[in-house]
Amino acid sequence: MRAPREWVDRLGLLLTAVGAAALIWLPFLVFKSNRIVPGEPRALNEVLPFWGALGVQAVLLGDAAVALGVADARRRLAAALAGIVVLALAVAAAANALTPPGNKVVRIAPGGASWVLLLCLGLMATDAITRMRPGPLTRVLLLALTLAIAGAALAHGSFDNLSVMREYAVNAGRFPRELLRHAWLAAGSLIAALIVGLPLGILCHRSPRLRPPVLGTLGIIQTIPAIALFGILMAPLGALAARLPTAAALGIRGIGAAPAVVALFLYSLLPIVANTVIGLRRVSRAAVEAALGMGMTDSQVLWRIELPLALPVILTGIRVVLVQNIGMVTIAALIGGGGLGTFVFQGIGQNAIDLVLLGAIPIVALAFSASVLLDALIEALDRTAAASTEDGS
Amino acid sequence: MRAGLAKILRSLCAAALLALVAASPLEAAVVVSSKLSSESAMIGQMIRLLLNAQGIPTVDRLRIGATPVVRQALLAGEIDLYVEYTGNAGLFFNDAADPAWKDLEQGYELGSRLDYAANRIVWLTPATASNAWALAVRGDVAQAYHLRTMSDFGRWVSGGGEVVLICSAEFANAGTLRSLERTYGFKLRSSQLIVLAGGETAATIAAAAAGTNGANTAMVYGTDGGIAAAHLQILEDDRHDQPVYAPVPIIRESVLRQYPQIATIVKPLMESFDRETLQQLNARVQIDGESDEAVAVDYLKRKGWLK
Numbered sequence: 001m002r003a004p005r006e007w008v009d010r011l012g013l014l015l016t017a018v019g020a021a022a023l024i025w026l027p028f029l030v031f032k033s034n035r036i037v038p039g040e041p042r043a044l045n046e047v048l049p050f051w052g053a054l055g056v057q058a059v060l061l062g063d064a065a066v067a068l069g070v071a072d073a074r075r076r077l078a079a080a081l082a083g084i085v086v087l088a089l090a091v092a093a094a095a096n097a098l099t100p101p102g103n104k105v106v107r108i109a110p111g112g113a114s115w116v117l118l119l120c121l122g123l124m125a126t127d128a129i130t131r132m133r134p135g136p137l138t139r140v141l142l143l144a145l146t147l148a149i150a151g152a153a154l155a156h157g158s159f160d161n162l163s164v165m166r167e168y169a170v171n172a173g174r175f176p177r178e179l180l181r182h183a184w185l186a187a188g189s190l191i192a193a194l195i196v197g198l199p200l201g202i203l204c205h206r207s208p209r210l211r212p213p214v215l216g217t218l219g220i221i222q223t224i225p226a227i228a229l230f231g232i233l234m235a236p237l238g239a240l241a242a243r244l245p246t247a248a249a250l251g252i253r254g255i256g257a258a259p260a261v262v263a264l265f266l267y268s269l270l271p272i273v274a275n276t277v278i279g280l281r282r283v284s285r286a287a288v289e290a291a292l293g294m295g296m297t298d299s300q301v302l303w304r305i306e307l308p309l310a311l312p313v314i315l316t317g318i319r320v321v322l323v324q325n326i327g328m329v330t331i332a333a334l335i336g337g338g339g340l341g342t343f344v345f346q347g348i349g350q351n352a353i354d355l356v357l358l359g360a361i362p363i364v365a366l367a368f369s370a371s372v373l374l375d376a377l378i379e380a381l382d383r384t385a386a387a388s389t390e391d392g393s
Numbered sequence: 394m395r396a397g398l399a400k401i402l403r404s405l406c407a408a409a410l411l412a413l414v415a416a417s418p419l420e421a422a423v424v425v426s427s428k429l430s431s432e433s434a435m436i437g438q439m440i441r442l443l444l445n446a447q448g449i450p451t452v453d454r455l456r457i458g459a460t461p462v463v464r465q466a467l468l469a470g471e472i473d474l475y476v477e478y479t480g481n482a483g484l485f486f487n488d489a490a491d492p493a494w495k496d497l498e499q500g501y502e503l504g505s506r507l508d509y510a511a512n513r514i515v516w517l518t519p520a521t522a523s524n525a526w527a528l529a530v531r532g533d534v535a536q537a538y539h540l541r542t543m544s545d546f547g548r549w550v551s552g553g554g555e556v557v558l559i560c561s562a563e564f565a566n567a568g569t570l571r572s573l574e575r576t577y578g579f580k581l582r583s584s585q586l587i588v589l590a591g592g593e594t595a596a597t598i599a600a601a602a603a604g605t606n607g608a609n610t611a612m613v614y615g616t617d618g619g620i621a622a623a624h625l626q627i628l629e630d631d632r633h634d635q636p637v638y639a640p641v642p643i644i645r646e647s648v649l650r651q652y653p654q655i656a657t658i659v660k661p662l663m664e665s666f667d668r669e670t671l672q673q674l675n676a677r678v679q680i681d682g683e684s685d686e687a688v689a690v691d692y693l694k695r696k697g698w699l700k
Contacts, residue, residue, distance in 0.1 A: 238471075254469055
């Protein structure tokens with residue numbers, strides 16, 4: 001049974017329309033004579049020599065044709081990737097051509113058209129990957145490959161004349177530190193939430209009377225705005241540090257990482273506890289009773305039957321928490337916690353959008369990578385679970 | 394299972410102990426901090442570099458947050474030194490109405506006395522520049538109507554001058570604008586005001602420079618780096634309506650007692666900061682996008698304080 005073939009691909013039609021409109025009406029690049037003046041728009045044929053601009057347009061046109069009329073996912077992926085590479089090279093070449101030699105003050109950023117086209121091609125690529133239904137390992141490899149290529153391109157210096165990379169060059173000494181700190185704050189609060197949340201979830205599963213008050217309380221915490229919770233925590237933690245020098249020496253202080261980690265920990269509890277309860281509830285009664293019948297003890301049933309079977313659902317909760325934390329750690333910069341939010345808030349303060357992007361783009365990349373990795377892990381576990389059920393073991 | 398758990402617990406304890414050792418601050422290192430703004434961070438960098446050059450160990454905790462956060466950190470002893478602004482003491486001690494804040498010396502005297510008495514915090518030498526709120530008009534407008542001072546501005550506006558002021562909500566609503574209007578005898582209609590909810594001066598300067606929505610006057614800070622680059626003319630507060638906000642390093646007394654030479658190290662640096670100097674230094678960070686550390690090193694070397 002083959003599905004009837006559409007004569008145009010609907011997603012392709014949408015992407016082509018949006019991409020074409022962007023290329024016609026939005027600037028390809030934005031040129032600023034310094035960091036804070038409003039930018040001047042520049043079109044594609046203004047910033048590249050005639051043949052270069054024509055070449056880029058030809059590649060984009062080819063991509064549109066593939067997006068509209070080619071069904072084969074591999075070819076769609078190849079076309080989209082080629083488009084992304086050509087677009088990135090065009091932006092880099094134009095930025096190099098527009099920058100006066102030795103000038104460190106002018107700022108050249110991709111314009112609306114470049115961003116929209118990049119988004120369209122990115123969607124085309126991810127859609128093609130989805131259609132190919134790659135296994136979890138392939139997805140992780142694809143992610144690693146993408147990151148490696150992007151990293152190598154940035155390290156090579158081809159993009160050094162783009163405004164975001166200018167901001168990077170200024171902050172190169174601090175960037176790795178803040179990136180690591182960001183990741184560590186997000187992961188650390190997740191680990192703390194796991195240590196408390198998993199036992200709490202198991203407890204809630206075993207005693208239904210405990211469930212409503214615990215989940216209710218955690219639900220209420222979830223509704224407190226992040227910045228308010230950070231503020232609320234500063235006072236008690238500061239007081240604690242003043243009374244207990246050991247706590248202060250351990251880094252538990254009113255300012256810095258401690259209030260951020262505690263707040264994120266509190267936010268992380270609900271998804272972890274709730275998913276643990278749901279995951280355990282999904283485990284079939286029959287499996288548990290069979291295990292008990294085989295003479296397993298209560299804790300053996302928990303560790304060998306219930307938790308492994310509930311693991312995919314629990315991991316889904318962890319995925320939610322990690323992605324949520326990576327985004328929310330940003331605000332930690334306001335209370336001395338550091339992280340990539342430092343760049344975001346400094347950029348907002350100085351009206352320097354490129355500095356904001358220097359913080360925001362890695363945050364998005366981190367969240368995206370974490371979500372791909374955990375999704376792959378969940379799927380791999382689901383597959384092994386399915387396989388072992390089929391084996392009857 | 395039990396043995397495994399015990400092992401995990403033991404390694405966790407070991408990790409905690411390690412963290413304790415690693416986190417305990419170096420004996421007697423001075424924790425230098427700053428607010429998020431680029432000027433505070435830049436001056437903080439300079440102080441940190443100077444202390445290091447004189448053999449005083451420091452810990453870099455610059456840009457940790459807005460004023461309340463940094464202030465609380467200093468009071469709690471989590472940081473030792475940061476750059477405050479003299480006029481802010483009016484807020485800290487709930488005494489903003491005192492006319493002393495409108496004068497650099499009187500404000501410094503009052504602020505340092507209050508802060509020392511209440512918190513054992515010592516105010517070191519202040520800069521001569523003031524980072525107070527001010528108004529700046531577009532250069533072409535200033536030239537056409539001969540606007541140099543706020544008095545000129547007041548006369549121009551009350552005589553029907555076509556002004557559109559862009560400012561933050563705080564500036565418009567917290568009494569600053571009203572106070573300027575009263576002192577200089579003008580009154581802005583709401584149609585002459587563009588109020589940004591969370592407005593920073595970088596945004597107001599950019600808008601006035603570009604003439605966004607007809608704006609030709611911007612709320613600025615006196616030492617903003619963008620003023621000259623955006624071809625704006627700052628209007629002198631000739632009748633001293635606004636509190637003076639001179640940058641001043643403040644330090645916990647216990648730390649100063651340990652390193653009394655900090656006061657003399659910082660003095661020539663702070664005295665070198667007049668309005669033009671700070672504007673130029675700020676411009677390098679805010680407009681050209683240099684790092685505050687690079688600007689700090691360069692300035693100290695040019696002054697011969699750093700080799």
